[in-house]
Amino acid sequence: MTHTTVSLIDVKRDLPGAVALVMDEHGVADIVKARPEVYVKVNAIDFKPYVFTSPAVVAQVLDYCHDAGAEKIYLMENATQANFTRLVFHVTGLEQTARTHHAEPLYLDEGKQVPVELPHMGYRVRVSRHVKHIIEERDSVTYINVPKLKTHSMTVLTCGLKNQYGLLAHADRSPDHNWRLHRKIADIYSVIRPDFTLVDGTVGTAYGHYPPIALHKQSLVPFNMLIGGTDTLAVDTVCARMFGYSVDEVKHLAEARDMGLGCADLEQIEVLGEKLGRFRRKYPYELYDAFPHDVEIIRGEERNCLEGCDANTMALLQVLYLDFDGRGGFTIVMGKGFDRERIDAIEGKVLVAGPCACEEVGGRLVKRLGKKNVFFSRECNDLAGTTGALNRLMRVNPLKMVPINPVKSLELLAQARLHRTTARITPIIPW
Numbered sequence: 001m002t003h004t005t006v007s008l009i010d011v012k013r014d015l016p017g018a019v020a021l022v023m024d025e026h027g028v029a030d031i032v033k034a035r036p037e038v039y040v041k042v043n044a045i046d047f048k049p050y051v052f053t054s055p056a057v058v059a060q061v062l063d064y065c066h067d068a069g070a071e072k073i074y075l076m077e078n079a080t081q082a083n084f085t086r087l088v089f090h091v092t093g094l095e096q097t098a099r100t101h102h103a104e105p106l107y108l109d110e111g112k113q114v115p116v117e118l119p120h121m122g123y124r125v126r127v128s129r130h131v132k133h134i135i136e137e138r139d140s141v142t143y144i145n146v147p148k149l150k151t152h153s154m155t156v157l158t159c160g161l162k163n164q165y166g167l168l169a170h171a172d173r174s175p176d177h178n179w180r181l182h183r184k185i186a187d188i189y190s191v192i193r194p195d196f197t198l199v200d201g202t203v204g205t206a207y208g209h210y211p212p213i214a215l216h217k218q219s220l221v222p223f224n225m226l227i228g229g230t231d232t233l234a235v236d237t238v239c240a241r242m243f244g245y246s247v248d249e250v251k252h253l254a255e256a257r258d259m260g261l262g263c264a265d266l267e268q269i270e271v272l273g274e275k276l277g278r279f280r281r282k283y284p285y286e287l288y289d290a291f292p293h294d295v296e297i298i299r300g301e302e303r304n305c306l307e308g309c310d311a312n313t314m315a316l317l318q319v320l321y322l323d324f325d326g327r328g329g330f331t332i333v334m335g336k337g338f339d340r341e342r343i344d345a346i347e348g349k350v351l352v353a354g355p356c357a358c359e360e361v362g363g364r365l366v367k368r369l370g371k372k373n374v375f376f377s378r379e380c381n382d383l384a385g386t387t388g389a390l391n392r393l394m395r396v397n398p399l400k401m402v403p404i405n406p407v408k409s410l411e412l413l414a415q416a417r418l419h420r421t422t423a424r425i426t427p428i429i430p431w
Contacts, residue, residue: 302337
């Protein structure tokens, strides 16, 4: 007996019809009609092309909710560290999409942050008061999750469950952004579960979730699909299969399954629309091998978490190198359990990434090389710190990474700070 259904719909040339079909198949109009205060969460970590939910897909979701009787619609996100949501929404067009399709942009990094308990992790994290409102009023508001279909260099897949990591305040993302990340993602899902998840699979990504523009030919996958359902875990299970992965290969999905948070068994999921059998490739999630040859990478032998210091540091290194002509000529040290002779042989400038490396060799390197030559990223996946350090080491001005007039960028930053943003933002002047 099937326990749940997931729609897998080829968009063809009819995006409005495809969105309406998926949402109709799962009774979303009835949900909205019963709970007309609607919150739509997109994936808008950054404004780099193909890393955010398509505004065209978002527009159709907003129109559908409006037509179904929504009285108030919010389009919400909290962008990744080193960025801020107001800027991402402006550059990607999501702000304009919200305002012209019956929704109010909601920047979750701005305003009051309040605590929420993660029961399986055993500690509290902070979220926007708006997110807390959704959690506390779960039976009277509608929450729709609209992520983008992407592989991920740290978690294999980022879809419905992983998209909710963006609900956390920046300061609470780094703790356990290491080998325990998978359980933390599942635990967030245990606290707040969407009424409906619609995955934008129009264009997927391989080789991680943040492909450099220079690697779009290798990284972009034109699936032209929408994937949707009321059981987010089941939706993600189908998405994993599209990329060629089982649930056990995507650890946060396995954690959610083991917590009893939904269906993760393809034999018990009825797929409506296209056949999963048409997807026969296994797409790589590891970063494409294209890095500066004059940057030495020293990884600890005892521990070096892909989910923490490694994968995002390498992804940023790659993007700055390929897309912004970033310079090399330095060393990156991360993890723990180092060969002291190799550490003592380092010359020139060095980035020490993560708390393990900072504790083990940070002081030793400063003593020998001097403070001006040693850069630190002190937390697990300290994206803001890592970006700032690599901007300086590679001589890439962060303002040049934003594809709008720098004056407008600064204006948006001023507005975000006026509204009490809690985003961890890369220093504007890197040197």
